[in-house]
Amino acid sequence: MPNTDSAPPDTQVSAANTIAATTTGISNADAVAINLEQSTATLMTRLLQSADNQDVAGAVALIKTTSLGSHTSAFTAKEATVATPPTNPTTLPATTGQTFAGSGAPEASLGAKEDTGLTGATGPTGAIYGPGIAGDTLANAQIGGPASGASNTQVAFKFTATVTDTLVSFREYWIGKTHAGYGGGTGGTIRVTLQTDDGSGFPSGTILATKDIVSPPDDFTLYSFTSPPSLTVGKVYHLVHTNIDASPTVNFVSVDSVYCYGAVNSPRNARFTDAEYGQTAKYGSAPWEVRNNYGSAPWEVRNNFTPILLLTYGGGIT
Amino acid sequence: MLCLAGASIPTASAVSRLTTSSKTALTSCLQQEYLMRDTYQDIFAKYPTLTTFGSVVADEISMIATLKNLYAKYRLSAT
Numbered sequence: 001m002p003n004t005d006s007a008p009p010d011t012q013v014s015a016a017n018t019i020a021a022t023t024t025g026i027s028n029a030d031a032v033a034i035n036l037e038q039s040t041a042t043l044m045t046r047l048l049q050s051a052d053n054q055d056v057a058g059a060v061a062l063i064k065t066t067s068l069g070s071h072t073s074a075f076t077a078k079e080a081t082v083a084t085p086p087t088n089p090t091t092l093p094a095t096t097g098q099t100f101a102g103s104g105a106p107e108a109s110l111g112a113k114e115d116t117g118l119t120g121a122t123g124p125t126g127a128i129y130g131p132g133i134a135g136d137t138l139a140n141a142q143i144g145g146p147a148s149g150a151s152n153t154q155v156a157f158k159f160t161a162t163v164t165d166t167l168v169s170f171r172e173y174w175i176g177k178t179h180a181g182y183g184g185g186t187g188g189t190i191r192v193t194l195q196t197d198d199g200s201g202f203p204s205g206t207i208l209a210t211k212d213i214v215s216p217p218d219d220f221t222l223y224s225f226t227s228p229p230s231l232t233v234g235k236v237y238h239l240v241h242t243n244i245d246a247s248p249t250v251n252f253v254s255v256d257s258v259y260c261y262g263a264v265n266s267p268r269n270a271r272f273t274d275a276e277y278g279q280t281a282k283y284g285s286a287p288w289e290v291r292n293n294y295g296s297a298p299w300e301v302r303n304n305f306t307p308i309l310l311l312t313y314g315g316g317i318t
Numbered sequence: 319m320l321c322l323a324g325a326s327i328p329t330a331s332a333v334s335r336l337t338t339s340s341k342t343a344l345t346s347c348l349q350q351e352y353l354m355r356d357t358y359q360d361i362f363a364k365y366p367t368l369t370t371f372g373s374v375v376a377d378e379i380s381m382i383a384t385l386k387n388l389y390a391k392y393r394l395s396a397t
Binding site: 006010012013016017020026029030032033037040044047051055056057059060062063066070071075130131 | 352356374
C-alpha cells in the first residue's frame with residue numbers, strides 16, 4: 001500500500017475562495033469553471049515541456065485532456081442551459097408524446113442525451129451528462145513489438161475530420177525504446193500514413209500522406225506532413241502506424257491511449273460514436289480489427305482503447 | 319475514475335528518481351488540482367443544484383489520489 005502522505009499539502013484554499021467568490025450567481029458559475037479549466041489546460045501545456053518523466057508527463061497530459069474535454073464540455077453544456085432559458089414555456093416545441101417511462105417517439109428538435117458527436121459533421125448538438133471521454137488508465141500499444149505474437153503489429157487511430165481543410169500536423173503520446181515493455185532495440189522506424197476509410201471503419205490502404213519517424217522519442221512530439229493532405233469534413237480517416245524496420249518485433253516503440261477496464265460500452269465515449277473515433281490494429285497479414293482489450297490473443301477485439309491524438313488543420317483548428 | 323494505474327505503470331524495477339523539472343511539474347499539477355477541487359467544492363456548496371460541480375469534484379479528488387501515488391512511487395517528500 002503506497003504511503004501517500006509525502007505529497008505537499010493543499011496551499012490553494014485561499015486562492016480557491018477568491019475564485020469561487022467571483023461567482024455572483026448560478027448564471028455565471030459555469031463560466032467561472034470554464035475559465036479555470038482553460039487556465040489549467042494552459043498550465044498543463046507549459047508543464048508538458050518540462051515533464052521528462054513518463055508517469056508525470058502522462059498525468060499532465062491526462063489533466064489537460066480532461067480539462068479541455070469532459071470538464072469543459074460539461075460546464076459548457078450547463079452554461080448553455082442556464083444562459084438560454086425559455087422566455088415562454090408555452091412556446092417550447094411540441095413533443096410527440098414521449099414520457100419518462102420511454103413511451104412515444106422523441107421530438108427531433110429536442111436533441112438527445114449525449115448528442116454531441118460529429119454526426120452530420122455539424123458539431124455538438126446537445127448535452128452530455130457526465131464525462132465525454134471515458135477512461136480508467138493509460139495503456140500502450142506496441143507498433144511491431146512482440147506482445148501480440150504477430151510478425152508485425154500495426155496500430156491505427158480513426159478520426160472524423162471536423163473541417164474541410166488540409167491536415168498539417170499530428171501529436172500523439174509515444175513511449176520510446178528505453179522503456180522495457182513499451183519499446184526496444186533501436187526503436188525502429190515508424191511510418192505514419194494517413195489513409196481513407198474502407199467504408200467499414202478500417203483503413204482502406206489508400207494513402208493520402210506519409211511521415212516516417214526514425215526511433216521516435218518519448219512523449220508528445222509534434223509531427224508535420226511535408227505535403228499536407230486535404231480532408232473533407234465528416235469523412236473518416238485513419239492515421240496508420242507501421243513499423244518498417246527489418247526486425248519490427250525487436251526494434252519498436254509504443255503509442256499510448258486512454259483505456260477503460262471491463263465490459264465494452266457502445267458508444268465507447270459519450271462524445272463520439274464508435275464510428276467517428278477509435279483505435280484499430282492489424283496483426284501480420286490478418287485483417288484489421290477494432291481494439292477492445294489489451295490481452296494475449298492476437299485476434300481479440302479491442303474496443304477499450306481511445307486514442308490520444310491532437311490534429312492541427314491548415315486553418316489553425318485543432 | 320481517472321488514474322494511471324494499470325497497463326502503463328512500469329514495474330517496481332523501472333522506478334527511478336525524478337528530475338527536478340518533473341518534480342516541479344508534478345507539484346504544479348497537484349496544486350492545480352487542489353485549486354480546482356477547492357474552488358468547485360466552494361461553488362457546489364453555495365449552489366447545490368449545479369450538480370456538474372459535484373461530479374467534477376469527484377474527478378479532481380481521483381486525480382489528486384493518482385498524483386499522490388506518484389509521490390509515493392518516486393519516494394518524494396513534501397519539501
